[in-house]
Amino acid sequence: MQRTNFSGMACSIARTLDVIGEPWSPLVLRDVWVGLNRFDQIQADLGISRKVLTERLNHLVDQGVLVRRPYDQRPRYEYHLTKKGLELVDLLMVMTRWGDRWLSGQEGPPVLYRHHACGRISDVDLRCAHCGEPMHAEDIDTLPGPGAAG
Structure with a gap:
Protein backbone atom coordinates (compact mmCIF):
# COMPACT_ATOMS: atom_id res chain seq x y z
CA MET A 1 0.00 0.00 0.00
CA LYS A 84 16.03 14.53 16.59
CA GLY A 85 14.95 11.06 17.71
CA LEU A 86 15.33 11.89 21.40
CA GLU A 87 12.97 14.83 20.95
CA LEU A 88 10.44 12.44 19.39
CA VAL A 89 10.67 10.33 22.55
CA ASP A 90 9.47 13.41 24.43
CA LEU A 91 6.35 13.24 22.25
CA LEU A 92 5.98 9.54 23.07
CA MET A 93 6.15 10.38 26.79
CA VAL A 94 3.19 12.75 26.34
CA MET A 95 1.33 9.96 24.53
CA THR A 96 2.20 7.64 27.42
CA ARG A 97 0.70 10.05 29.95
CA TRP A 98 -2.54 10.10 27.97
CA GLY A 99 -2.58 6.30 27.65
CA ASP A 100 -1.86 5.86 31.36
CA ARG A 101 -4.72 8.18 32.26
CA TRP A 102 -7.36 6.92 29.85
CA LEU A 103 -6.44 3.35 28.90
CA SER A 104 -4.45 1.62 31.65
CA GLY A 105 -7.45 0.47 33.71
CA GLN A 106 -7.37 -0.66 37.32
CA GLU A 107 -3.96 -2.31 36.91
CA GLY A 108 -2.34 1.09 36.51
CA PRO A 109 0.38 2.15 34.10
CA PRO A 110 2.64 -0.56 32.67
CA VAL A 111 5.79 1.61 32.99
CA LEU A 112 6.86 4.27 35.49
CA TYR A 113 9.30 7.10 34.83
CA ARG A 114 11.92 8.15 37.38
CA HIS A 115 13.26 11.65 36.84
CA HIS A 116 17.07 11.77 36.99
CA ALA A 117 17.21 15.27 38.50
CA CYS A 118 15.09 14.54 41.60
CA GLY A 119 14.92 10.74 41.68
CA ARG A 120 11.11 10.79 41.94
CA ILE A 121 8.55 8.84 39.90
CA SER A 122 6.70 11.31 37.71
CA ASP A 123 5.00 11.88 34.40
CA VAL A 124 5.27 14.53 31.72
CA ASP A 125 3.56 17.86 32.33
CA LEU A 126 3.31 20.36 29.46
CA ARG A 127 4.34 23.84 30.53
CA CYS A 128 4.79 27.14 28.76
CA ALA A 129 8.44 27.73 27.89
CA HIS A 130 8.11 31.42 28.88
CA CYS A 131 6.11 31.58 32.11
CA GLY A 132 6.22 27.97 33.33
CA GLU A 133 2.44 27.70 33.71
CA PRO A 134 0.60 24.57 32.53
CA MET A 135 -0.06 24.59 28.79
CA HIS A 136 -2.95 22.48 27.56
CA ALA A 137 -5.32 22.69 24.59
CA GLU A 138 -7.85 24.83 26.45
CA ASP A 139 -5.10 27.27 27.55
CA ILE A 140 -3.93 28.43 24.13
CA ASP A 141 -5.04 30.14 20.94
CA THR A 142 -3.59 29.20 17.57
CA LEU A 143 -2.27 31.97 15.33
CA PRO A 144 -0.75 31.83 11.86
CA GLY A 145 3.02 31.41 12.01
CA PRO A 146 5.70 32.49 9.56
CA GLY A 147 5.46 29.15 7.75
CA ALA A 148 1.66 29.24 7.34
CA ALA A 149 0.28 28.38 3.91
CA GLY A 150 -0.61 31.33 1.64
Whole structure:
Protein backbone atom coordinates (compact mmCIF):
# COMPACT_ATOMS: atom_id res chain seq x y z
CA MET A 1 0.00 0.00 0.00
CA GLN A 2 1.30 3.46 -0.93
CA ARG A 3 1.89 5.77 2.02
CA THR A 4 0.40 9.24 1.90
CA ASN A 5 3.14 11.87 1.93
CA PHE A 6 2.38 14.65 4.42
CA SER A 7 5.84 16.26 4.33
CA GLY A 8 4.79 19.10 2.02
CA MET A 9 1.81 20.21 4.10
CA ALA A 10 2.04 23.51 6.00
CA CYS A 11 1.23 21.74 9.27
CA SER A 12 3.75 20.54 11.84
CA ILE A 13 1.43 17.73 12.97
CA ALA A 14 1.16 16.43 9.40
CA ARG A 15 4.92 16.67 8.89
CA THR A 16 5.53 14.77 12.14
CA LEU A 17 3.05 12.10 11.05
CA ASP A 18 5.05 11.75 7.84
CA VAL A 19 7.98 10.62 10.01
CA ILE A 20 6.25 8.51 12.69
CA GLY A 21 2.59 8.32 11.67
CA GLU A 22 2.28 4.63 11.02
CA PRO A 23 1.75 2.35 14.04
CA TRP A 24 5.13 0.57 14.16
CA SER A 25 7.42 3.61 14.15
CA PRO A 26 6.62 4.90 17.66
CA LEU A 27 7.03 1.37 19.02
CA VAL A 28 10.40 0.98 17.27
CA LEU A 29 11.50 4.31 18.77
CA ARG A 30 10.33 3.19 22.21
CA ASP A 31 12.33 -0.03 21.94
CA VAL A 32 15.51 1.77 20.86
CA TRP A 33 15.04 4.30 23.67
CA VAL A 34 14.84 1.58 26.33
CA GLY A 35 17.97 -0.13 24.97
CA LEU A 36 16.79 -2.67 22.41
CA ASN A 37 19.20 -1.56 19.71
CA ARG A 38 19.63 -4.60 17.50
CA PHE A 39 17.30 -5.74 14.74
CA ASP A 40 16.65 -9.16 16.29
CA GLN A 41 15.91 -7.64 19.71
CA ILE A 42 13.38 -5.20 18.25
CA GLN A 43 11.78 -7.88 16.10
CA ALA A 44 11.44 -10.28 19.04
CA ASP A 45 9.93 -7.61 21.27
CA LEU A 46 7.40 -6.36 18.74
CA GLY A 47 6.63 -9.57 16.86
CA ILE A 48 6.89 -7.55 13.65
CA SER A 49 7.82 -9.10 10.29
CA ARG A 50 11.42 -8.68 9.12
CA LYS A 51 10.22 -6.87 6.00
CA VAL A 52 8.12 -4.31 7.88
CA LEU A 53 10.82 -3.75 10.51
CA THR A 54 13.44 -3.24 7.80
CA GLU A 55 11.19 -0.67 6.10
CA ARG A 56 10.53 1.16 9.38
CA LEU A 57 14.19 1.24 10.40
CA ASN A 58 15.26 2.46 6.95
CA HIS A 59 12.61 5.19 7.04
CA LEU A 60 13.61 6.34 10.52
CA VAL A 61 17.29 6.40 9.52
CA ASP A 62 16.45 8.30 6.30
CA GLN A 63 14.49 10.84 8.39
CA GLY A 64 17.47 11.39 10.69
CA VAL A 65 15.67 10.00 13.75
CA LEU A 66 17.88 6.92 14.12
CA VAL A 67 21.48 6.26 13.19
CA ARG A 68 23.03 2.88 12.35
CA ARG A 69 26.27 1.81 14.03
CA PRO A 70 28.07 -1.39 13.01
CA TYR A 71 28.72 -3.89 15.78
CA ASP A 72 30.41 -6.76 13.92
CA GLN A 73 32.07 -7.65 10.63
CA ARG A 74 29.07 -9.09 8.69
CA PRO A 75 28.01 -6.10 8.77
CA ARG A 76 25.32 -5.91 11.42
CA TYR A 77 24.06 -2.71 12.92
CA GLU A 78 22.72 -1.31 16.14
CA TYR A 79 20.23 1.52 16.01
CA HIS A 80 20.56 4.61 18.20
CA LEU A 81 18.46 7.72 18.63
CA THR A 82 19.78 10.97 17.21
CA LYS A 83 19.04 14.30 18.92
CA LYS A 84 16.03 14.53 16.59
CA GLY A 85 14.95 11.06 17.71
CA LEU A 86 15.33 11.89 21.40
CA GLU A 87 12.97 14.83 20.95
CA LEU A 88 10.44 12.44 19.39
CA VAL A 89 10.67 10.33 22.55
CA ASP A 90 9.47 13.41 24.43
CA LEU A 91 6.35 13.24 22.25
CA LEU A 92 5.98 9.54 23.07
CA MET A 93 6.15 10.38 26.79
CA VAL A 94 3.19 12.75 26.34
CA MET A 95 1.33 9.96 24.53
CA THR A 96 2.20 7.64 27.42
CA ARG A 97 0.70 10.05 29.95
CA TRP A 98 -2.54 10.10 27.97
CA GLY A 99 -2.58 6.30 27.65
CA ASP A 100 -1.86 5.86 31.36
CA ARG A 101 -4.72 8.18 32.26
CA TRP A 102 -7.36 6.92 29.85
CA LEU A 103 -6.44 3.35 28.90
CA SER A 104 -4.45 1.62 31.65
CA GLY A 105 -7.45 0.47 33.71
CA GLN A 106 -7.37 -0.66 37.32
CA GLU A 107 -3.96 -2.31 36.91
CA GLY A 108 -2.34 1.09 36.51
CA PRO A 109 0.38 2.15 34.10
CA PRO A 110 2.64 -0.56 32.67
CA VAL A 111 5.79 1.61 32.99
CA LEU A 112 6.86 4.27 35.49
CA TYR A 113 9.30 7.10 34.83
CA ARG A 114 11.92 8.15 37.38
CA HIS A 115 13.26 11.65 36.84
CA HIS A 116 17.07 11.77 36.99
CA ALA A 117 17.21 15.27 38.50
CA CYS A 118 15.09 14.54 41.60
CA GLY A 119 14.92 10.74 41.68
CA ARG A 120 11.11 10.79 41.94
CA ILE A 121 8.55 8.84 39.90
CA SER A 122 6.70 11.31 37.71
CA ASP A 123 5.00 11.88 34.40
CA VAL A 124 5.27 14.53 31.72
CA ASP A 125 3.56 17.86 32.33
CA LEU A 126 3.31 20.36 29.46
CA ARG A 127 4.34 23.84 30.53
CA CYS A 128 4.79 27.14 28.76
CA ALA A 129 8.44 27.73 27.89
CA HIS A 130 8.11 31.42 28.88
CA CYS A 131 6.11 31.58 32.11
CA GLY A 132 6.22 27.97 33.33
CA GLU A 133 2.44 27.70 33.71
CA PRO A 134 0.60 24.57 32.53
CA MET A 135 -0.06 24.59 28.79
CA HIS A 136 -2.95 22.48 27.56
CA ALA A 137 -5.32 22.69 24.59
CA GLU A 138 -7.85 24.83 26.45
CA ASP A 139 -5.10 27.27 27.55
CA ILE A 140 -3.93 28.43 24.13
CA ASP A 141 -5.04 30.14 20.94
CA THR A 142 -3.59 29.20 17.57
CA LEU A 143 -2.27 31.97 15.33
CA PRO A 144 -0.75 31.83 11.86
CA GLY A 145 3.02 31.41 12.01
CA PRO A 146 5.70 32.49 9.56
CA GLY A 147 5.46 29.15 7.75
CA ALA A 148 1.66 29.24 7.34
CA ALA A 149 0.28 28.38 3.91
CA GLY A 150 -0.61 31.33 1.64
